[in-house]
Amino acid sequence: MELKEIISKEASPALGPYCHGRKYGSMIITSGQIPLTKEGEYIYEVKAATKLVLKNLISIVEAGGGSKNSVARVDIFVNSLDDFSAINETYAEFFGDYKPTRVCVQVEALPADVPLEASMLAFAEE
Template identity: 30%
Template sequence: MERHVISTPNAPSSPLFSQGVRAGSTISVSGMVGVDPATGVSAGPSIQDQTQQSLRNCEAVLNAGGGTIADITMVTVLLAHPDDFAGLNEAYADFFDEPRPARAVARLGPELPGVLVSIAMTAQVDR
């Protein structure tokens, strides 16, 4: 199956990974942090601020690959601090309507200065 790299200026990028990859009808979005791509600066100091921005960054990659929020089947959330779980859930619930996609939450391994959350997604686009 042919893979197509997804790239957009509307989400953070790195030379170390693709923002997203589409293979057939599946879109995989790399872990996105809560950095505003327009400024290159963290969206804010709170888990809610960074979660909202991380989700917007994922959405930008999905859109660039031909997907939408409604196509998301799985979300993987990595938290720097487990105590931020309630704040994560607050921002997450505001972003997704019912029915919400499947989700896993784990602890972010490396200590990245100022980074509270990283979110990756998988979407199934049947068009």
């Protein structure tokens, strides 16, 4: 099997020497996404930031042949666990009845002092 690069036209551009994601067989692994729009604007309000990050991640998963319902795991890194309930509320609205596995940890710092960064592990629906 070949390790293929995934690029989404919907997600914000990579800010460093990495790609949006990789696909190996049916497995899709995304890079971390921060709340950055395609136009280069950072979003700091927690609920709007969470929604944007999840939307960007799903666009990468979809570019690899997956969907919301093929997401196996979401890793979330937050600047402050004080934002945990707002992130949970937005996360629950985004995924609805589907519940991927998840990790959520507080970290010391994130790029541009954004409130969160997240990544996904998903599978293509081929």
